[in-house]
Amino acid sequence: MTTHAITLTVNGAKERLDVPSNLTLLQMLRDKLALTGTKNGCEAGECGACTVLLDGEPVNSCMMLAVEADGREVITVEGLAPDGGLSPLQEAFMAHNAVQCGFCTPGMLISATALLERNPEPTEGEIKEALVGNLCRCTGYVRIVDAVQAAASEGGA
Amino acid sequence: MFARPGLPTFDYVRPDTAGDAVGLLQEYGEAARLLMGGTDLFPGLRDGVFHPKVVVDVKDLPGMDDILFDRQTGLTVGAAVTMNALTSHPDVQVHYPLLAEAAGTVASYQIRNRATLGGNLCNASPCADTSPATLVLEAEFTLCGPDPSTGSGRVGLRSVPAGEFFVGPGQTVLRPGELMTAIRFPPPPPDAAGRYLKLGRCKSGDLALVGVAILGYPDGTLSGYEHRIGLGSVGPTPLRAVEAEDILASKLPGEDAFVLAAEKAMGAASPISDVRGSASYQKAMVRALTLRGLRDVWSKMKEGK
Numbered sequence: 513m514t515t516h517a518i519t520l521t522v523n524g525a526k527e528r529l530d531v532p533s534n535l536t537l538l539q540m541l542r543d544k545l546a547l548t549g550t551k552n553g554c555e556a557g558e559c560g561a562c563t564v565l566l567d568g569e570p571v572n573s574c575m576m577l578a579v580e581a582d583g584r585e586v587i588t589v590e591g592l593a594p595d596g597g598l599s600p601l602q603e604a605f606m607a608h609n610a611v612q613c614g615f616c617t618p619g620m621l622i623s624a625t626a627l628l629e630r631n632p633e634p635t636e637g638e639i640k641e642a643l644v645g646n647l648c649r650c651t652g653y654v655r656i657v658d659a660v661q662a663a664a665s666e667g668g669a
Numbered sequence: 670m671f672a673r674p675g676l677p678t679f680d681y682v683r684p685d686t687a688g689d690a691v692g693l694l695q696e697y698g699e700a701a702r703l704l705m706g707g708t709d710l711f712p713g714l715r716d717g718v719f720h721p722k723v724v725v726d727v728k729d730l731p732g733m734d735d736i737l738f739d740r741q742t743g744l745t746v747g748a749a750v751t752m753n754a755l756t757s758h759p760d761v762q763v764h765y766p767l768l769a770e771a772a773g774t775v776a777s778y779q780i781r782n783r784a785t786l787g788g789n790l791c792n793a794s795p796c797a798d799t800s801p802a803t804l805v806l807e808a809e810f811t812l813c814g815p816d817p818s819t820g821s822g823r824v825g826l827r828s829v830p831a832g833e834f835f836v837g838p839g840q841t842v843l844r845p846g847e848l849m850t851a852i853r854f855p856p857p858p859p860d861a862a863g864r865y866l867k868l869g870r871c872k873s874g875d876l877a878l879v880g881v882a883i884l885g886y887p888d889g890t891l892s893g894y895e896h897r898i899g900l901g902s903v904g905p906t907p908l909r910a911v912e913a914e915d916i917l918a919s920k921l922p923g924e925d926a927f928v929l930a931a932e933k934a935m936g937a938a939s940p941i942s943d944v945r946g947s948a949s950y951q952k953a954m955v956r957a958l959t960l961r962g963l964r965d966v967w968s969k970m971k972e973g974k
Binding site: 539557623640 | 724780873
């Protein structure tokens with residue numbers, strides 16, 4: 513199997529990596545860069561636990577190859593806030609108890625961050641629509657929607 | 670490490686030209702799989718449906734992500750244009766709102782950032798959301814493949830109407846070595862109005878149980894209007910409800926004609942019962958969605974938009 517030399521930016525840092533053809537972006541982030549905030553869930557594009565920002569837009573990192581990210585900019589949940597801090601959206605998730613087991617949370621945060629970027633004042637319906645590709649099996653969605661609305665009303669993600 | 674094994678092994682190749690892509694498809698045959706958005710490829714790889722030796726990434730070939738509109742010739746969409754690129758494009762929103770609406774109902778927002786129009790069509794799932802829209806907008810698909818007349822290394826293009834492209838579930842008229850490069854939509858008829866109504870198990874994010882695309886426009890028929898009705902998810906291929914269209918060409922628009930046409934559309938549907946819904950429910954929903962869609966299209970036409 514061929515390997516490919518790729519260069520990309522991950523959470524602001526330039527990375528050069530040799531990746532085999534069949535390595536997914538998710539595997540690269542977790543296994544090669546030790547960015548384990550991004551989760552491996554359904555591996556079928558249903559659950560959204562693996563969602564990252566690719567050039568600012570959310571994508572399922574289990575559904576693309578690492579080599580496809582050559583030359584692109586990736587942001588994971590670890591890159592949402594400066595070192596040691598939390599983004600306003602992350603603060604809102606804490607304040608509204610929008611986290612239980614936490615497995616879906618990184619994907620939820622990424623999708624919601626992208627939503628607030630393109631639509632700073634989303635309605636409840638728009639939030640639900642934007643998060644339909646992020647499944648939660650324990651917290652329930654009400655608190656998550658509340659947290660996104662609160663972050664929006666306090667000035668964004 | 671991973672609890673589950675990763676993807677099977679294959680070589681990833683990104684050809685620079687359509688000719689190189691066609692060459693790879695010819696060389697590897699069944700052992701080559703095309704990659705654009707990957708939203709159908711990856712589950713297929715993981716489920717053992719596909720066992721490619723090479724995965725050929727064609728989304729960056731020249732023209733594959735173009736969206737070009739011209740009033741005379743219509744809209745040309747590169748096969749690798751993503752659903753979100755399509756729904757958010759001003760020319761698509763203004764001149765082909767039906768297409769924007771259909772593309773916007775596919776899966777989730779992050780999937781729509783990767784899923785492509787060409788992939789949705791070539792995967793040829795009966796429940797693909799964009800195929801009924803291509804039927805009623807009478808799109809032509811540009812297919813690029815080996816050109817037998819010029820010998821090896823050369824490629825030729827052919828154009829296939831949307832209505833002739835789909836053969837069965839997962840089956841199209843694509844020949845070995847061929848790939849779709851563009852989808853061409855003729856200029857919309859003047860004063861046309863359209864809608865795509867989708868029913869899933871939930872309001873958003875699901876596959877279609879029933880998809881109904883309707884385009885209506887003033888024309889020189891007995892009724893003064895022509896309607897095109899495309900149905901998805903209720904037969905082995907997406908289909909036009911021709912008898913329903915004929916009724917609307919002869920009977921004046923209004924509740925009587927719409928109810929009759931919706932009944933005929935239901936008659937055109939031949940769904941199978943599956944885990945997502947029974948055949949009888951899907952048929953009844955074809956009638957309901959067609960009726961709703963015809964009312965919406967009529968009120969849009971009356972508003973002059």
